[in-house]
Each structure stands twice: as structure tokens, then as C-alpha cells.
Amino acid sequence: MSEIVLTVTGMTCGGCVNSVHRVLTALPGVQHADVTLTPGQxxxxxxxxxxDRAAMAxxxxxxGFGVGD
Ligand code: 9UX
Structure with missing residues (x-):
């Protein structure tokens, strides 16, 4: 397994965090995702x-969110 930290923009509440978590963990090959609001990651x-990173992004x-560099 590999690990990556993505900067996620546009999350403003816990519901957004849950949404990002849901779409990431729905991708085949994603084992685990820890999504935080502050910082947005x-x-x-x-x-x-x-x-890969591109599929996650x-x-x-x-x-409806964004991914930083
Ligand atoms: Mo919170 Mo995020 O009500 O799209 S879920 S702002």
C-alpha cells in the first residue's frame, strides 16, 4: 500500500468531509481515507x-470540491 496526502479545497462543514470520504473510499484500490476539514486534507x-492520484482528484x-497542488 502507498499513502498520499491531498490538499482538498472547498470543504466547509462535516458533511463535505463525509462526501469526500465517501467518493474516495468508493474507488477500487482505495483502502482507507482520513479526511479533515482543518486543514482541508x-x-x-x-x-x-x-x-492513482489523478483518479482520486x-x-x-x-x-464539487477542489484538489490543490
Ligand atoms: Mo455542509 Mo458541504 O451542510 O457541501 S455538506 S457545506
Whole structure:
């Protein structure tokens, strides 16, 4: 497993945190996600053979949030 920390923008309440957590953990290959509001981050444990940063970022953006550099 690999771990990555993504900067997530646009989350303003616990519901947003739950939404980001839901879309990340729905991706095949994502094992675990810890999403925090302050700071806006997602720490993701994943199988790099099955999922990558771009897929995670797309899922977050499709849910209405943003991903920083
Ligand atoms: Mo809270 Mo986030 O009511 O889209 S869920 S602002």
C-alpha cells in the first residue's frame, strides 16, 4: 500500500468531509481515507496498481470540491 496526502479545497462543514470520504473510499484500490476539514486534507492509503492520484482528484472534483497542488 502507498499513502498520499491531498490538499482538498472547498470543504466547509462535516458533511463535505463525509462526501469526500465517501467518493474516495468508493474507488477500487482505495483502502482507507482520513479526511479533515482543518486543514482541508485527505490522507489516503491505496494500492498503486489499482488507483492513482489523478483518479482520486477526479472523484473529488466530480463531487464539487477542489484538489490543490
Ligand atoms: Mo455542509 Mo458541504 O451542510 O457541501 S455538506 S457545506
Amino acid at each position: 485527505a490522507r489516503v492509503t491505496y494500492d498503486p496498481a489499482r488507483v 477526479k472523484a473529488i472534483v466530480d463531487a
